[in-house]
Amino acid sequence: MNVEFINPFITSLLNVLEMMGHTELTAEKPKIKKNVVSMGDISGLIGMVGPKTKGSLSITFEKSLALRIMLRMLGERKNEIDEEVIDMVGEITNMVSGGAKKELSIKGYEFDMATPMIVSGANHTIDHIHDGHVIIIPFSSDSGQAFIEICFD
Amino acid sequence: MNVEFINPFITSLLNVLEMMGHTELTAEKPKIKKNVVSMGDISGLIGMVGPKTKGSLSITFEKSLALRIMLRMLGERKNEIDEEVIDMVGEITNMVSGGAKKELSIKGYEFDMATPMIVSGANHTIDHIHDGHVIIIPFSSDSGQAFIEICFD
Numbered sequence: 001m002n003v004e005f006i007n008p009f010i011t012s013l014l015n016v017l018e019m020m021g022h023t024e025l026t027a028e029k030p031k032i033k034k035n036v037v038s039m040g041d042i043s044g045l046i047g048m049v050g051p052k053t054k055g056s057l058s059i060t061f062e063k064s065l066a067l068r069i070m071l072r073m074l075g076e077r078k079n080e081i082d083e084e085v086i087d088m089v090g091e092i093t094n095m096v097s098g099g100a101k102k103e104l105s106i107k108g109y110e111f112d113m114a115t116p117m118i119v120s121g122a123n124h125t126i127d128h129i130h131d132g133h134v135i136i137i138p139f140s141s142d143s144g145q146a147f148i149e150i151c152f153d
Numbered sequence: 154m155n156v157e158f159i160n161p162f163i164t165s166l167l168n169v170l171e172m173m174g175h176t177e178l179t180a181e182k183p184k185i186k187k188n189v190v191s192m193g194d195i196s197g198l199i200g201m202v203g204p205k206t207k208g209s210l211s212i213t214f215e216k217s218l219a220l221r222i223m224l225r226m227l228g229e230r231k232n233e234i235d236e237e238v239i240d241m242v243g244e245i246t247n248m249v250s251g252g253a254k255k256e257l258s259i260k261g262y263e264f265d266m267a268t269p270m271i272v273s274g275a276n277h278t279i280d281h282i283h284d285g286h287v288i289i290i291p292f293s294s295d296s297g298q299a300f301i302e303i304c305f306d
Contacts, residue, residue, distance in 0.1 A: 043272075045270050045272075046200060047201070047209070049200070049202040054265065056270050086280050090280070091282075093282070094282070113202070114202050114207050114208065114209055115207055115209040115282060115283050115306060116282040117209050117279055118281075118282060119198075119272045119274075119279055120278050121272075121278060122274070124272055124274025125272070125273050126270055127243070127271040127273070128271075129243035129246070129269040129270070129271060151268055152268075
């Protein structure tokens with residue numbers, strides 16, 4: 001998996017959170033996931049299927065960051081992850097993968113996306129069952145961390 | 154979503170766990186997920202993409218059941234969910250969706266499957282972001298509960 005493939009996901013998350021969530025994230029260097037654990041409290045997961053390949057994407061947020069985005073995006077102050085926060089993370093997941101798909105399509109990478117799933121639970125981790133590598137991109141912000149994990153066979 | 158579509162997933166999970174995991178599950182009546190929360194400690198998630206539809210599948214286990222299957226399937230007694238248990242749930246997810254796909258293909262339903270993802274974390278819940286219904290099928294056993302959730306647009 002090369003940078004050309006990963007960058008659209010990074011750009012897409014940064015754009016979506018800046019424009020919709022009024023939150024600036026800073027992307028750290030992408031790493032191959034191997035003895036790196038990304039833990040979070042709410043994640044959007046989406047399966048991807050292309051003519052020649054298949055993969056998976058997860059976007060994980062710490063609770064503090066998810067609740068801050070909720071406040072900035074929808075003006076609602078929450079103390080816990082509830083149905084509305086779940087829907088917001090679903091919407092963000094859709095927008096990020098949709099944005100990346102559009103960008104990648106221009107570069108000749110074609111894939112379809114499955115229905116997103118949202119996982120809620122304190123300190124959960126995600127493993128991608130795969131033949132290739134999993135790339136993890138950590139993001140920092142004023143309100144907590146986020147992670148993108150991408151895996152393509 | 155009709156019974157013809159759901160049954161192959163139920164049969165496939167029962168078969169895989171009986172043959173590979175030497176564990177007998179009892180399927181309860183499928184329900185439309187609505188104010189029903191299925192909580193578990195380890196889940197296999199898989200995205201599905203067909204020519205006319207897309208969807209998602211999750212298989213969630215209570216920790217006690219996952220560890221019991223680990224013991225019966227691989228002869229290893231674990232006290233916690235670790236990398237090997239995660240791989241086992243990944244394998245089960247692959248086998249269940251592969252079995253269901255084969256059965257559904259015979260009935261004329263075609264779809265491709267994305268890479269499975271495994272979520273680990275005590276008491277997590279899963280939400281499927283969708284336009285249609287989410288069907289939830291609870292399973293009971295001598296060692297704890299499992300749930301299948303299926304959603305197709």
